[in-house]
Amino acid sequence: MIEEKFDAIVVGAGMAGNAAAYTLASRGLKVLQLERGEYPGSKNVQGGILYANMLEKIVPNFREEAPLERHLVEQRFWMMSDRSHTGLQYRSDDFNEEKPNRYTIIRSQFDRWFSGEAQAKGAILIKETTVTELISDAYGKVIGVTTDRRGGTIFADVVVIAEGVNGLLGTRAGLREPPKAEQVALAVKEMHFLPRETIEARFNLHGDEGVVIEAAGTVSNGMTGMGFVYTNKESVSVGFGCLVADFAESTATPYGLLENFKKHPSIAPLLEGSEVKEYAAHLIPEGGYKAVPQLFGDGWVVVGDAAQLNNAIHREGSNLAMTSGRLAAETIFQIKSRREKMTKENLSAYKKALEESFVMKDLKKYKDMPALLHTQAKNYFVAYPTLVSNAMENFLRVDGTPKIEKEKATIRSFVRERSWSGLFGDAWRLARAWR
Amino acid sequence: MSLEAARVEEKLYQNRYLVDVGKPHIVIEPHEKPSKNLLAMTTLCPAGCYVENSAGQVEITPDGCLECGTCRVLCEPSGEIRWNYPRGGYGVLFKFG
Numbered sequence: 086m087i088e089e090k091f092d093a094i095v096v097g098a099g100m101a102g103n104a105a106a107y108t109l110a111s112r113g114l115k116v117l118q119l120e121r122g123e124y125p126g127s128k129n130v131q132g133g134i135l136y137a138n139m140l141e142k143i144v145p146n147f148r149e150e151a152p153l154e155r156h157l158v159e160q161r162f163w164m165m166s167d168r169s170h171t172g173l174q175y176r177s178d179d180f181n182e183e184k185p186n187r188y189t190i191i192r193s194q195f196d197r198w199f200s201g202e203a204q205a206k207g208a209i210l211i212k213e214t215t216v217t218e219l220i221s222d223a224y225g226k227v228i229g230v231t232t233d234r235r236g237g238t239i240f241a242d243v244v245v246i247a248e249g250v251n252g253l254l255g256t257r258a259g260l261r262e263p264p265k266a267e268q269v270a271l272a273v274k275e276m277h278f279l280p281r282e283t284i285e286a287r288f289n290l291h292g293d294e295g296v297v298i299e300a301a302g303t304v305s306n307g308m309t310g311m312g313f314v315y316t317n318k319e320s321v322s323v324g325f326g327c328l329v330a331d332f333a334e335s336t337a338t339p340y341g342l343l344e345n346f347k348k349h350p351s352i353a354p355l356l357e358g359s360e361v362k363e364y365a366a367h368l369i370p371e372g373g374y375k376a377v378p379q380l381f382g383d384g385w386v387v388v389g390d391a392a393q394l395n396n397a398i399h400r401e402g403s404n405l406a407m408t409s410g411r412l413a414a415e416t417i418f419q420i421k422s423r424r425e426k427m428t429k430e431n432l433s434a435y436k437k438a439l440e441e442s443f444v445m446k447d448l449k450k451y452k453d454m455p456a457l458l459h460t461q462a463k464n465y466f467v468a469y470p471t472l473v474s475n476a477m478e479n480f481l482r483v484d485g486t487p488k489i490e491k492e493k494a495t496i497r498s499f500v501r502e503r504s505w506s507g508l509f510g511d512a513w514r515l516a517r518a519w520r
Numbered sequence: 521m522s523l524e525a526a527r528v529e530e531k532l533y534q535n536r537y538l539v540d541v542g543k544p545h546i547v548i549e550p551h552e553k554p555s556k557n558l559l560a561m562t563t564l565c566p567a568g569c570y571v572e573n574s575a576g577q578v579e580i581t582p583d584g585c586l587e588c589g590t591c592r593v594l595c596e597p598s599g600e601i602r603w604n605y606p607r608g609g610y611g612v613l614f615k616f617g
Contacts, residue, residue: 128587129617251588269590271588320616329590333557340524363535364535365617368593
């Protein structure tokens with residue numbers, strides 16, 4: 086048993102946990118961080134993209150030492166049919182700036198670095214230790230944790246729960262419900278290694294420039310889902326994910342969908358000849374604003390994926406996680422500096438800070454989107470991608486058909502599939518959920 | 521072994537694991553007939569850990585588990601499975617993540 090009492094215990098060493106531990110330790114608080122993996126990052130999975138702005142607010146000079154892969158200069162959104170894709174692409178040399186805005190990262194390396202920074206500030210890390218339970222006093226205030234180590238009971242004024250999307254602690258303690266099948270997506274991912282020059286030639290990149298491809302359409306078999314290709318320095322991360330609720334109604338396997346995605350004629354040439362070195366799976370919180378649980382209580386706060394803080398529409402998660410970890414830590418520091426207790430009332434300032442930040446504002450903006458995409462999956466992921474693909478082929482193929490007839494045929498195909506009221510309804514519903 | 525099952529097994533060979541022998545972190549409760557969700561895990565588990573036996577019951581070998589939690593989301597509420605994290609340091613050890 087560790088006799089010492091800590092100011093704060095942080096459960097987990099992912100984005101949210103590391104941000105919290107770093108912020109608390111750098112303000113002089115006595116912090117213990119517990120991680121069940123062999124090292125921080127060994128249980129963590131992400132695409133992954135790092136958003137610099139939110140990390141800068143925690144570690145301003147991170148670019149000097151953090152293990153970064155490529156800074157992103159180009160984004161490709163692809164709407165896929167079985168044999169084609171219609172793309173929206175943006176590339177700008179303005180993204181080649183002194184302090185780039187987005188980077189690809191490899192989580193096991195990045196998390197190890199971030200946790201090391203927190204330790205350098207004074208946080209104590211114990212690895213290979215699974216937290217099994219929260220301990221509460223007779224009044225229900227959380228006062229510490231038990232771990233799977235012998236005599237592993239540890240006390241603290243406050244516990245920061247950064248246990249990730251599949252968190253057991255908070256749900257077992259009744260602080261929140263476990264995620265529901267329509268609130269999480271299952272994504273599988275492979276790491277494909279290729280020589281650096283090959284990646285740069287195939288993706289039209291110079292030096293450390295990087296590109297992101299995000300693709301949705303018939304490749305998800307009518308389910309709410311998408312695939313991605315992210316360029317790292319000497320590897321390409323390729324993944325595919327769908328809502329668990331949709332998977333449960335389907336006979337498709339996640340690895341089968343990933344294989345189909347990799348075999349798609351638009352993807353296969355990008356991966357040709359690569360060596361696969363890892364296969365991972367992970368849940369992604371997709372429930373948005375309406376799925377965010379109670380965020381604080383007597384002696385505890387919950388941050389990051391464990392709190393469903395993920396913007397599925399913009400594929401942003403790690404930045405919401407880091408920001409929530411930082412804001413929770415700043416709240417704790419302020420309470421501590423006032424020499425007050427970690428009560429539910431005092432910790433409610435964390436939620437207020439989140440609401441004033443982009444985190445809750447962005448989630449609120451898209452609060453109706455998860456339900457819309459889920460209930461209209463067949464239209465948005467099969468019907469429209471197929472119609473758009475046919476329209477593009479019709480537009481581009483020169484075969485002597487007068488253009489006026491081609492246009493009429495395209496419009497007829499849309500109306501036949503969705504009807505005029507369906508088309509306007511789909512556009513209206515999408516616009517309203519986006520607003 | 522089906523083609524798909526062979527395919528996922530091949531993928532799992534790329535990964536590092538430290539298996540806590542004799543202490544599976546996921547256990548299926550004894551059952552006559554699996555629920556729809558439990559049966560769905562035979563295709564949905566990304567590591568192919570769940571299989572249907574000849575008697576129509578679902579069995580699990582969680583050695584290749586990627587600890588995603590999908591089966592917990594679908595089958596824990598009904599009490600059909602018990603799900604715990606592996607002991608600290610055990611389970612999948614992602615090299616890249």
